[in-house]
Amino acid sequence: MPAASDRILKPRKTPRQARSEATVEAIFDATIQVLLAEGAARLTTTRVAERAGVSVGTMYQYFPNKQALLHAVLKRHLDGLIDKVEKACRALAGETIAVISDGLVAAYLQAKMDSFDTARALYAVGAELDLGSLQAANSKRVGEAVMAVLTSALDVRFEDVRVVAFTLHVTVAGAVGAVLERGGSRARAKILASELPIMCRAYLTAVAKRK
Amino acid sequence: MPAASDRILKPRKTPRQARSEATVEAIFDATIQVLLAEGAARLTTTRVAERAGVSVGTMYQYFPNKQALLHAVLKRHLDGLIDKVEKACRALAGETIAVISDGLVAAYLQAKMDSFDTARALYAVGAELDLGSLQAANSKRVGEAVMAVLTSALDVRFEDVRVVAFTLHVTVAGAVGAVLERGGSRARAKILASELPIMCRAYLTAVAKRK
DNA sequence: TCCAAACCTGAATAATGATTCATATTATGT
DNA sequence: ACATAATATGAATCATTATTCAGGTTTGGA
CATH class of the missing domain: 1.10.10.60 (Homeodomain-like)
Known part of the structure; x- marks a missing residue:
């Protein structure tokens, strides 16, 4: 529509x-x-x-108009990010949950780091623009891709994959966004790179049922 | 300076x-x-x-000038948030890590929910403003408060509290920010309210050493 | 070679908005 | 009641910006 x-x-x-x-x-x-x-x-x-x-x-x-330009630029960037995440998800299908977790976090972090400057530049733009449609589409695509890998996990299954995928996505994206897109240094990004995998694995293990 | x-x-x-x-x-x-x-x-x-x-x-x-106004308004809001988090930290000192974890997440979520509209309104402002000083001060205060509670935990100790506190703060703040300040609904906030505690407890348990 | 479509130009227009300042009003201490 | 400092006013100024349009240039094909 x-x-x-x-x-x-x-x-x-x-x-x-x-x-x-x-x-x-x-x-x-x-x-x-x-x-x-x-x-x-x-x-x-x-x-x-x-x-x-x-x-x-x-x-x-x-x-x-100007808005249309910004919208286009932002969409371009987001689509690029999503592509990378989706690709990673496809590559991780059928692995154990530990591998999937680490792979997802790494892919997300990598994707964001690759476009460090662009992401930061566009952060400011997002605010003065109606992100509704973009954000929604973005969340949906990533959410579905993550749900798919999680479901494909070799060793575990989840009560409510939708909730788990959502939480994972929001947490990682939020943390990375908070650190990279705002004032955060690359040094802090490294802390994330070492801690986020631990956190995600711990979470997934906590909510997973053995298959 | x-x-x-x-x-x-x-x-x-x-x-x-x-x-x-x-x-x-x-x-x-x-x-x-x-x-x-x-x-x-x-x-x-x-x-x-x-x-x-x-x-x-x-x-x-x-x-x-206009910038000064925005700066003042933003500072006011952030200070309010930090106060609440610090208060929660003080109240949780000396408890078990499980209690601390749940308490922290709840406090953060509560604080953000209380100022839901304001937070969302100010999100857009943050972008077109030099947040450097505010953001830094903010992170520092919260970081120190969280470090303090974590250190005070009754049952465990941490190898590197600084890193753990940072990760905790960034993750929770990021996730909540991503959901609340952007297009997210209150319904999604509820998912966070149930999942974030699990995730944080799992993370803290994973990196903690028994005392 | 020639033309129609595609593409490009940039001064002009029309709004809008941040900031100032000369002046007016109100409060407080004596 | 008076004087003086505080506080408030808002039209005028100065700059900036999004957007248009009447007319130029370039391209690809016939």
Whole structure:
């Protein structure tokens, strides 16, 4: 069900020639660069266009308004993250719960670390944007992927996989987000890398039933 | 060491009469109300003043600029949260680790739920503000309080309390933040209320040494 | 070579918003 | 009651920004 907001968030026109695809790419990149270099408050359409090496008018050819641009950039980033997590989930299917747990945490952490700067830059954007649709879709996809691996565990089963998957996702995402996207240093990220696996394994073991 | 930003963030003048204290209160409240009712994008000095029932000029008598206002409002909220957590920590000192764990999680969750709306409103503000100083102070105070209770545990001791306290704090805060401050429903908060205690107890048990 | 579609340009428009300041009102101590 | 410090006012100023549009340039194919 396309929300009303879709009408104003969808791209105005779709690129047909190679140069315009490059333009859109440049605009995406520029958005993140401006965000990183100047902060969310100074993220203006003009500045983005300038940095991308195109005119404002060009920007408006592909994005009906600033919000649509931000939405697109954010979606792009989130989709990338989700892909990685889903891939990890598929790779871990059928292993023991210990392996699955460690693998999931590692994948999530890795994915976030890979896009450290982008993630931090986009954090600020998320706030001033209606995240409803994106967030929901995101949660759903990740949630289902995690449920799937958990169910596939070789040695255990869960009373309520849905709840367990949700908890796992929210906890790891929340912790990583709190540390990386805000002021946290990479050093603190390392603490997470060593502690989160312990915590997740402990939790999963606590709520699992032997098969 | 007062940062350079302090100069422009500190109140321009301190209230001396009762009416001005009331004014400042009204401004704080109005800020949150506007945030809640109109969103971060429409949070303007004029609107806040209007809602507070004072003129813009009055606002600028107490806050040198918009940022200072937001900083003050955010600090106020965070301090309130920290107080509650610290209080809980003090009350839990000397108990068994199981009791401490459950108590901490409950206190954190409770504190956040109490200020559900405010927290969500302020989430957006945090992004467009330099949170460095606040965030750091916040983490430090909570971290120390948690370290203290953990150390006081009757039945166990920890190899590295600092790391454990950090992990606990970040995980719980992150998970709760992810669910409450963003699109999450109260229903999801309930899941957290039942699962987080399990997870934290499992983690603490896993890393603790018997005394 | 030529044209229609695709693409690009950037000054102009129209709003909006943060911040100031000269002036007016109110409180407090004497 | 008076003087003085506190507090409040809000139109005016100065800047910034999202968005448009009338017209240019480039591309791919016939």
